[in-house]
Amino acid sequence: MRKSSRRSAILATVGWLAVGIGAEMAPAIAAEDALRVGMVPDAGATQVSIEEKAPLRDYLAKALGRPVALIIPTNYNATVEALGNGSLDFAYLGGLTYVKAHERYGVVPLVQRDSDREFHSLFITAANSPVRTLRDLKGKRFAFGDINSTSGHLMPYAALAESGIDAETDLNYRYTGSHPATAKAVEAGIVDAGAIDESVYKAMLADHKLDAAKLRIFYTTPAFVDYVWVARKDVGQKERDAFTAAFLQLDKAQNGNILAILRGDKFVRATDAEYGDLRKIAQELKLF
Amino acid sequence: MSAGALPGFLGEFLPPDLSIGYLEALARPVMQTLGMAAGGMLIACAVGLPLGLVIATGAAGTRLLYELLAGLRAIPDLTLAILCVVVFGIGPPAGMLALAIFYTAMVGKVFADLFLSAEPGPLEALRTTGASRAQVALFGYIPLKLKDLLTHGCYSFECAVRAAVIVGAVGGGGLGTELVGTLNAFDYHRATTLILILVLIMSLLDKASALIRRAPRLVFLLFPAGAAGLWLYRPDLVAIGHALSAFSSMLPPRLPAAAIARIPRLLGETVATAAGGTALAVVLALPLGLAAARNLAPSALAQAIRLVLETLRGVPEVVWGLVLVSLIGIGPFAGLVALGLHSAGVLGKLYGESFENVRLAPVQAIEATGATRLSVACFALVPLASGPMAVHTLFRLEWNLRAATVLGMIGAGGIGEALYEAQQLFFYREMMAYILITWAIISLSDGLGQRLRQRLGWAEVPALR
Numbered sequence: 146m147r148k149s150s151r152r153s154a155i156l157a158t159v160g161w162l163a164v165g166i167g168a169e170m171a172p173a174i175a176a177e178d179a180l181r182v183g184m185v186p187d188a189g190a191t192q193v194s195i196e197e198k199a200p201l202r203d204y205l206a207k208a209l210g211r212p213v214a215l216i217i218p219t220n221y222n223a224t225v226e227a228l229g230n231g232s233l234d235f236a237y238l239g240g241l242t243y244v245k246a247h248e249r250y251g252v253v254p255l256v257q258r259d260s261d262r263e264f265h266s267l268f269i270t271a272a273n274s275p276v277r278t279l280r281d282l283k284g285k286r287f288a289f290g291d292i293n294s295t296s297g298h299l300m301p302y303a304a305l306a307e308s309g310i311d312a313e314t315d316l317n318y319r320y321t322g323s324h325p326a327t328a329k330a331v332e333a334g335i336v337d338a339g340a341i342d343e344s345v346y347k348a349m350l351a352d353h354k355l356d357a358a359k360l361r362i363f364y365t366t367p368a369f370v371d372y373v374w375v376a377r378k379d380v381g382q383k384e385r386d387a388f389t390a391a392f393l394q395l396d397k398a399q400n401g402n403i404l405a406i407l408r409g410d411k412f413v414r415a416t417d418a419e420y421g422d423l424r425k426i427a428q429e430l431k432l433f
Numbered sequence: 434m435s436a437g438a439l440p441g442f443l444g445e446f447l448p449p450d451l452s453i454g455y456l457e458a459l460a461r462p463v464m465q466t467l468g469m470a471a472g473g474m475l476i477a478c479a480v481g482l483p484l485g486l487v488i489a490t491g492a493a494g495t496r497l498l499y500e501l502l503a504g505l506r507a508i509p510d511l512t513l514a515i516l517c518v519v520v521f522g523i524g525p526p527a528g529m530l531a532l533a534i535f536y537t538a539m540v541g542k543v544f545a546d547l548f549l550s551a552e553p554g555p556l557e558a559l560r561t562t563g564a565s566r567a568q569v570a571l572f573g574y575i576p577l578k579l580k581d582l583l584t585h586g587c588y589s590f591e592c593a594v595r596a597a598v599i600v601g602a603v604g605g606g607g608l609g610t611e612l613v614g615t616l617n618a619f620d621y622h623r624a625t626t627l628i629l630i631l632v633l634i635m636s637l638l639d640k641a642s643a644l645i646r647r648a649p650r651l652v653f654l655l656f657p658a659g660a661a662g663l664w665l666y667r668p669d670l671v672a673i674g675h676a677l678s679a680f681s682s683m684l685p686p687r688l689p690a691a692a693i694a695r696i697p698r699l700l701g702e703t704v705a706t707a708a709g710g711t712a713l714a715v716v717l718a719l720p721l722g723l724a725a726a727r728n729l730a731p732s733a734l735a736q737a738i739r740l741v742l743e744t745l746r747g748v749p750e751v752v753w754g755l756v757l758v759s760l761i762g763i764g765p766f767a768g769l770v771a772l773g774l775h776s777a778g779v780l781g782k783l784y785g786e787s788f789e790n791v792r793l794a795p796v797q798a799i800e801a802t803g804a805t806r807l808s809v810a811c812f813a814l815v816p817l818a819s820g821p822m823a824v825h826t827l828f829r830l831e832w833n834l835r836a837a838t839v840l841g842m843i844g845a846g847g848i849g850e851a852l853y854e855a856q857q858l859f860f861y862r863e864m865m866a867y868i869l870i871t872w873a874i875i876s877l878s879d880g881l882g883q884r885l886r887q888r889l890g891w892a893e894v895p896a897l898r
Binding site for chain 1: 435509518519521522523524601602603604608613614617619675676679844854856857858859
C-alpha cells in the first residue's frame, strides 16, 4: 500500500510537470509570429488584468492581420527595457517613461488619446480628512504610484514643490506601484493622501471599485501631456502605419468596449515635440 | 495602522479565490516558476558538483575558485534577477539565468564544504591504493557524502523554487509577478490563493525530497524537468547586443554626493532589520524546534508544529514582506517581522532536526538514569545539538543580512530600497554602486561568519585546507 501510494505520488508529479510543459510550449510555438504589445502596469499587472483586456488584443490582431500577444510587465522600467532588448514591438507608455524610452532606445511615438494632450493628476484623501490643500500634507503619509509614473509621481511631485512642499523632507511617502493601489491605499487609510491618474480614478469610480463617499479630491494639477503608444525603433513602417490606423479608427459607437478598456473617447496622432516641457520638468526634478 | 484594524484586514485575506477560472489562469505562472527553478538548478548542479569536487580534491587554484564562489554567492538572488532583467529582458529567461548563477555558486560552495568535512580515513585508504584524484572523487567523496549531498541538493532545490517566485517580483515572470500584481491591487483574496499554492508546492517538494533521500535514484526524475525548463527559457540570442550595451551602461559605478551621505543610515537600517529578524526567529524557533523533534514531543504535537513550520518556511521572506508592507506600512519594521517569520520556520525545522540527529549514546545514558523527557532535553539534547544549532543560527544571520537588502527592494527600507529606486529610474551606474556596496557588506559578513566558525572549531562547516 505504502509503496503504491508513493509510486502514484511520483506519477502525479511527473504528470503535472508534463502538463505544465505542454501548456508552456503550445503558446511559445504559436506566438512565434505574434506581435508583442506591452502596456505599463498603470492599472496592475496580473493574469486577470490581461484577461480583461482580451477584446483589445483580439481587435488589434484582426486589424493587423497577425496574432497579438498582450504583455503587462511588472513595472514601468521593465516595459521600457523590453522595448530596448526587443521583447516588445509596441507599447503603451506614460509620458515620463516615453521620454526615457525615446532617449535610451529611440522609440517612435504613434498615437494617444485626445485626453492625453491635456491630462491631469488628482490629489485624493479620505472624505473626512482634515487635508484641504497641498500645504496641509506636511508630515502626512502620502502615496505616489509607480516611481516612473507621470501622473502618479512626476507631475504631483512638481506640484508639491511648486506649493513649497519638499516630498523628501516634508512627507512620509511610499510608491504603491500602480494607480489603483494608490486609490485603495487612501481608501483603506494606509496613507493620508495620494496622487492618482484622473482617467484611472474616474474608471474605478464608474466600475464601483472605489467607494465615492469615502474619498475626496482636494487638488487637481495643471494640464500636462501624458500617455502614448509607441513602436520599437526596428518595427517596420508598414506595421507602424497599421497599428496607428487601428487606433485612429476606434469609434465610440462601434468599439465602445475597447475604448472603455483604454479609458478614452478618441485617438489622435502623437509627436515627440509635445514632450519638451515634460522633459524639462523631469530633468529639474532629477528623475531623468 | 492601529491594532484594532488588523482583524478586519485579516478578514480581507479570507476566503481565498478558488474559482476554476482563476486557478486555470494560474497554471501558466505556476509552471513558469517551477520551470525556472528546475532549469536553473540543473545548470547549478551540472556546474556546482564538479566545482565542489575540484575544490575538495585540492587541485591547483582551488583557493581562488572557492573565494570566487563565495564572492558570487554574496550577490543576492533578487539583485541578480534585477541585473538579468535589465540585461536579458523581462520574463522567465532572465529569472532562470539569475537562479542558475546564484545556485551554481551556492551548490558549488556548499558541496565543497561538505566534501571537505568527509572522514579522512577512507579517503586516505583510497589514495594509498594509488587512486587518481578523479577516482578519489568518484569512489571516495561522493559515496561518503551522498546522503548530505542529497539533503543539501533537495534543500537548495526548495530554495530555488522559493527564489523563482521572488525573482518574478522584479519581472522574472511566474507566480511572483502575479503576486506583486494582486498585492499592488490590494486583491488579498487572490494573494491568499497564491500563498496557499506556494505553501502547497513547498510541502510537495518537501515530500519529494524525503522520497529522494530514501531512494536516491529518483533524483534523475528531476533531470527531464530541468531540461524542459532550460529549453523553454533559453535566453534569446538576438538580445545579446542589447545585453552588452545595457551592461556597459552600468559602468563605471557612480554615486552622487547626496547619495553617499545617505549610505550609513541605509546600511544601519539594513543591518538592524537582519539582526532583529534573526533574534525574533530564534525566540520563536527554540520552543517550536523542541516541539517538532519527533524523539521529544508527542507525535501528534510534532506533526502539527511541523505543519506550522512548513507554512512559515514555505512563504519566502519577500512574500511575507509584501504582505506585511501592505498591512503595517513601509519601513524596516515590516522587513524585520518578515525575516522573523520565515526564519522561525527555517530554524525551527533545523533545530528540530538537530535534536533528532544527536548521537544516541549520551542521550540513552541520561535516559537510563530515569530522567524525564524535559531533563533529557535540557541535559543531553540541547547541549549535544548546540553546535549544529549555533551553526544554523549564524548561517541564518548571514542569510538574513542578504535577505534584508532584498526586502528593501519591496519597501522595507535600507540599502535595497535605494538600489531598487536607482534601477527603476534607469540610473544604472548608481544601481551598480549600490550592488557593489551590498556585495561588499555581505562578503564581509560571510567572511566574519567563516572566521568565527573556524575559531570555535565547529566541525560541521570546516575551514578550507
